[in-house]
Amino acid sequence: MSIARSTTMSRSTASPLQSSKALRDGTTRYGLRLDREFYELVMGNPQLRVLDLHNCNLDTNTIGSIGRAIRDGHSAGLRLESLNLAGNSASDGADVMTLAKGIVKHAGTLQVLDVSNCQITGDGINQIMHAFVANPDVASHTLETFCIQGNPESKVNSFILDMFLKHSMRLQRLNLSSLPSWSKSPILMAETLANCGGFLTSLDISGMALHPSTLDQIISWISSSGFHSMEQFKVEGCGLDGNQFASILEAIGQSRNTKVEIYAGRNLLSDGTDLPDSLVSVLASGDTATSLGLRQTCWSESALRQLFVSLSQNWTLKKLDLSSVSLASNRDPDVETCKLLGQMVSASSSRLGELYLQGEETADLTSRMGRNIWRAFPGIGQSRYLTKLDVRRNRFRDAGAYALAETLRVNQSLTWLSMDENDVTLDGFNAILSAFHQGGTEHVPTSSMYYNSTLCCFEPPVKDIEKQTLVLKEAMLETYKTEQETRFLLSNSTGKDSREWKERLAQIIRTRNLSSEIIARLDRTIRGITAATERNKTAQEAVLRDRERRRDRELDRERERDRESLDIR
Numbered sequence: 191m192s193i194a195r196s197t198t199m200s201r202s203t204a205s206p207l208q209s210s211k212a213l214r215d216g217t218t219r220y221g222l223r224l225d226r227e228f229y230e231l232v233m234g235n236p237q238l239r240v241l242d243l244h245n246c247n248l249d250t251n252t253i254g255s256i257g258r259a260i261r262d263g264h265s266a267g268l269r270l271e272s273l274n275l276a277g278n279s280a281s282d283g284a285d286v287m288t289l290a291k292g293i294v295k296h297a298g299t300l301q302v303l304d305v306s307n308c309q310i311t312g313d314g315i316n317q318i319m320h321a322f323v324a325n326p327d328v329a330s331h332t333l334e335t336f337c338i339q340g341n342p343e344s345k346v347n348s349f350i351l352d353m354f355l356k357h358s359m360r361l362q363r364l365n366l367s368s369l370p371s372w373s374k375s376p377i378l379m380a381e382t383l384a385n386c387g388g389f390l391t392s393l394d395i396s397g398m399a400l401h402p403s404t405l406d407q408i409i410s411w412i413s414s415s416g417f418h419s420m421e422q423f424k425v426e427g428c429g430l431d432g433n434q435f436a437s438i439l440e441a442i443g444q445s446r447n448t449k450v451e452i453y454a455g456r457n458l459l460s461d462g463t464d465l466p467d468s469l470v471s472v473l474a475s476g477d478t479a480t481s482l483g484l485r486q487t488c489w490s491e492s493a494l495r496q497l498f499v500s501l502s503q504n505w506t507l508k509k510l511d512l513s514s515v516s517l518a519s520n521r522d523p524d525v526e527t528c529k530l531l532g533q534m535v536s537a538s539s540s541r542l543g544e545l546y547l548q549g550e551e552t553a554d555l556t557s558r559m560g561r562n563i564w565r566a567f568p569g570i571g572q573s574r575y576l577t578k579l580d581v582r583r584n585r586f587r588d589a590g591a592y593a594l595a596e597t598l599r600v601n602q603s604l605t606w607l608s609m610d611e612n613d614v615t616l617d618g619f620n621a622i623l624s625a626f627h628q629g630g631t632e633h634v635p636t637s638s639m640y641y642n643s644t645l646c647c648f649e650p651p652v653k654d655i656e657k658q659t660l661v662l663k664e665a666m667l668e669t670y671k672t673e674q675e676t677r678f679l680l681s682n683s684t685g686k687d688s689r690e691w692k693e694r695l696a697q698i699i700r701t702r703n704l705s706s707e708i709i710a711r712l713d714r715t716i717r718g719i720t721a722a723t724e725r726n727k728t729a730q731e732a733v734l735r736d737r738e739r740r741r742d743r744e745l746d747r748e749r750e751r752d753r754e755s756l757d758i759r
Contacts, residue, residue: 384416443477522560532569
């Protein structure tokens, strides 16, 4: 690759972007003239191929100046392959038009364009899309990634999008999320999506209200061979009901695309209190996606139970994200619901390999499986396939840590665990550490002969450690204050009072030393867990190397036998 083709300009480019002005007092004031400076910067570097300026707080005038620069620079040899302006301001229609005119010149070379979250209004997105079909010298553009999400004030023309997609023979990633205003329905056409050259791997239409005609086109496309290349499909927050989501899952099953990941959180899947029969049926079948994301979804208690019972019969699902679960009753799921979660994972038909149950806490809402989640841990311990488990931010405290320790002791499939922000103390982490040792540890002995030998990655519980350390240090600070008061009283007392103050002083010092020792033990315990997982990782790598050597030896024997048979002939 030549230097010209690989030249990149990003936010860290060290070029003078400020003009100086000397004041009367001798000081120098720097004023930003980014519109002029960027024009000169781009025009002076015709070898530029990648321009990454995302989240630089550029104003709309500067965006227009960049558009003029890439338009005028084309005649000097500028051939952009990637342009990232995400997170800047392009609120003026004239500046967006200028940017679009610049894009016209590079429609035959641009592979990546990101103008997401740019405050583009009105007809701006349409002008940008039209730029890729307005160049008569470019029959089909080279764009592989097109991101226009997060511009809610834009009114997107469905006809122009369809025309843009018909010229998109190499498009791999298309993000149309958070674009609520469209000219007419259907927004997407099945035939157009299917004709994207067979390269499309990612489509995000989250936050888009799907009219029935648009949904019909999407389902038709999913059922076609044009969906086979898809790896990620996002329909989060689209207002889908349970029956509509069931239709999407059924179409995916018919497509036989086993690698696609479906993200469908923030939809209204339960009708009143229960899941619709169509959704229960398709979830229980094996004809669904292998990866399902349902984060930030609100359920009724009965609907959540139906979900777990249905998925316990599903033999194709490999990855499930139920992070930030919330109930319509605004409370944590009860004990029986959490037990059903464990039964789902341990079911004989289940092949679930990754389970994400991370909670979410905001000033207005707490969304999580909650403190009862540990009731699912015994079932999780019986799983033969689960390798990744994320239970962060559920606040299950030491009771949950004890149950999780027993899960780790008997489970022989988990390789990755994240459990931070659960208010676990030293006792809980000691229980986790004991799961890696036959017979337990000094602090948590056990008669069980089982111990964990598979967990290779334990995400450090940074927040819980910080919280416990802060509480202990604050307690130590209080003992310092009390100690000073006690020493003063001791120095002014005699006889029996003196003995009592001495005993109290000794107790204060012991309390402070105990807090200090707990902090040190907490650090040693976490390091012990990390060391145990590293030991497991090393042992598993050795086993894999041994298997590879045996496989190589067996192949060598087969080749030798083949040569001998040829010699005999």
